[in-house]
Amino acid sequence: MISNLRQAVRRTPRRTVDLSHPARSPLGSSVVNCVVYRDGVRQHGDCPAEEALRRARKSVGDFVWIGLHEPTQEEFAGLAELFGLHPLAVEDTVQAHQRPKVEQYDDTLFAVFKTVRYVEHPELTATSEVVDTGEIMVFTGPDFVITIRHGRHGSLGPVREALEDTTEQLAKGPTAVLHAIADHVVDDYLAVADNVQYDIDAVESAVFTEDVGYRDAGRIYQLKRELLELKRAVAPLDRPLRRLAAQSMPLIASDIRAYFRDVSDNLERITEQITSFDALLDSILQAHLAQVTVAQNEDMRKITAWAAIIAVPTMVCGIYGMNFDHMPELRWTYGYPMAMGVIAVACFLIHRGFRRNGWL
Secondary structure: OHHHHHHHHHHOOOOOOOOOOHHHOOOOOOEEEEEEEEOOEEOOOOOOHHHHHHHHOOOOOOEEEEEEEOOOHHHHHHHHHHHOOOHHHHHHHHHOOOOOEEEEEOOEEEEEEEEEEEOOOOOOOOOOOOEEEEEEEEEEOOOEEEEEEEOOOOOOHHHHHHHHHOHHHHOOOHHHHHHHHHHHHHHHHHHHHHHHHHHHHHHHHHHOOOOHHHOOHHHHHHHHHHHHHHHHHHHHHHHHHHHHHHOOEOOEOHHHHHHHHHHHHHHHHHHHHHHHHHHHHHHHHHHHHHHHHHHHHHHHHHHHHHHHHHHHHHHHHHHHOOOOOOOOOOOOOOHHHHHHHHHHHHHHHHHHHHHHOOOO
16 A cells, blocks of 8 residues: 555656745744654654755655644745645635635645534523634645644644554555544534534423423524534535545545545535434424414413403493493492492303313
């Protein structure tokens, strides 16, 4: 497998760059790591990018991995010139906020991944942030890997450590690093999706509780918005991963494509899971709206029932309050008790009838 990759590297023409020009030094505060790997083994000591590239090109199969975090345009310009990166890809890297994609420029692959992180919260509210997103951009060449991270999360330290513990995989070259990053990003998607499912289960249980105070549509809409943020990170990555897994590219050996197929399968599973979440939230929202409608109907029935009960004394008092001189039982000693008794009996019978019919 290593020999296949090395043959691919020999067939790939290398750009001729001047490694001695001091003005091209791209090192700055954004550089996290600059390491040379030989046969999957990390060489001791970090060094400037020019020196790292010079050391990597001394032996076929060696490569340099440079990691950056939110570089400025000035910092990245020197690095782009040193490695001969395409201006369009460089522009996307500096500006960030790109759609997940994989593009090929001559002998360099440029990949963009959306990273996601689940934001812990004690209770889901109508303003809770559930999913936080960032970006990882990867330049992969015959003898170099450049990773650029945007956002507060998505550190590639664990990926680097895991690869360094499996030298056989790391010895496959820069595309093995690209696969490890893609696999790490997709694993994060899976973890976030599992946590979002807990929130959906909590909202679903709350919607069907008897406590009307939990029937809050704002929480459902907020969860749908956060799920949409997750979907925007996951769904566009399907086609680039399929391309890496299926198409023949100079830098991607056949055995590496098999690993990308596994990542693509995992991504497809997550995409289906997000689609089911979205459909479930739609059903929960419809159930919530139906419950609100039922509750409103119950309130209207109660209001109507009490209005009917109150109408009896209102009618009787209205009749005897017309102040006519000649009215039945107006001067009768038992007229008032009789009127009150009629009101009480009538109200009792109406109330009893409404209770039997479930209106009260």
